[in-house]
Amino acid sequence: MQQPSMVDLRDNRVVNEVMKMKVAAMVISLAILLCGCNAQAVSEKKTEMTILAAASLTEAFHEIEEAFEEENTHIDLTITFAGSASLAHQIKEGVKADVYVSANEAYMEDMVLEKYISQEDVHVFAHNKLVVMVYKDQKHKISSLEDLIQKDVTIILAEEAQPIGQYTRKMLDKIQQDNLDGEDYTRLFKNNVISYEHSVKAVVAKIEIGEADCGIVYATDRTKANEANIITLDIPDACNQMATYTIGKLTQSQKGAEKFVDYVLGEKGRQVLEKYHYILP
Structure with a gap:
């Protein structure tokens, strides 16, 4: 069997070195690419x-x-x-x-x-201002603040801890001061309240489906999405509250x-x- 010559051995070593260099270059290129991707990912992180x-x-x-x-x-x-x-x-x-x-x-x-x-x-x-939101199919034909104290009218309010609840209380205080129709308005109004909700949106949601006849909400709570089921009544500026x-x-x-x-x-x-x-x- 013919032994490899010195020239052949040197050629093999050269080839091996070239291959190693190519592999090393590929590894370095890949590392740079990955680093670039990571840097880009970091820069694009929201x-x-x-x-x-x-x-x-x-x-x-x-x-x-x-x-x-x-x-x-x-x-x-x-x-x-x-x-x-x-x-x-x-x-x-x-x-x-x-x-x-x-x-x-x-x-x-x-x-x-x-x-x-x-x-x-x-x-x-x-x-924002307050309005009375009324369920369209309610039977009492509510059209004014005076109608809210009719017997058997059902009202939903937000909890007094919430801003809308505080504004409602101030509204009632002002109406009481003006002695609407000579009645104890606040007492009669509160007698008709059947629920206190954790937010104004919860009040709106229940009125929209008729769980109550009406409630006190913000003027902005009347939307295109609910106008088919509700109407809103303006509250006079004299007793309204500005949020x-x-x-x-x-x-x-x-x-x-x-x-x-x-x-x-x-x-x-x-x-x-x-x-x-x-x-x-």
Whole structure:
């Protein structure tokens, strides 16, 4: 058998070295590619932000959320809607959030006193009024505040801990002061209340399906989705209450929080709020 020559051995070694270099180059290239992919993945990772917003803002803020995310593709919003009091309690219990939106200035003031939000970061951005929401098929032909104290009329309200509940109480106090028809209006009104709900949206939901004849809600709670089942009655300005909405970023919030607040306060946010019939400051 012929033994390999020295030239053959050298050629084999050269080939082996070349192969090793090619393999090494491929490994390095792959590593660079993977590092690049990882860097790109990191750079494309979205900032997740949590917004706690009053339930009465649900429709408008869903639209604002969609428009904001379209313009800020690196930010992913999660909006939790509930009563303003419930949301404030969640913050105090340690729930992580970036922005708090309240339908009552008192709860925002409490957030400032407790140092969850700085006073300079609090902004008034909208107002609302109360209306009587009436189920269309109710039998009492309710058409005025006086009709709410008829015998057997059923009323649903929000809990007084919630802003809408507090505004309702103030409305009743004002009506009582004016001594409507010489009656004990507040007592007769409360005699007709069959349920107190945890948020204004819960009140609306029950009236829409006829679980009660009527209830006190915000003017913005009448929507295209429910107008087939309900009507709303205006409450005279003399006894109506103006709800004030405030927004503020929490002191422990992420950088993107201020951008969201600015969007709500800006022209595009105002256009959405006006579309849903909020009163702009």
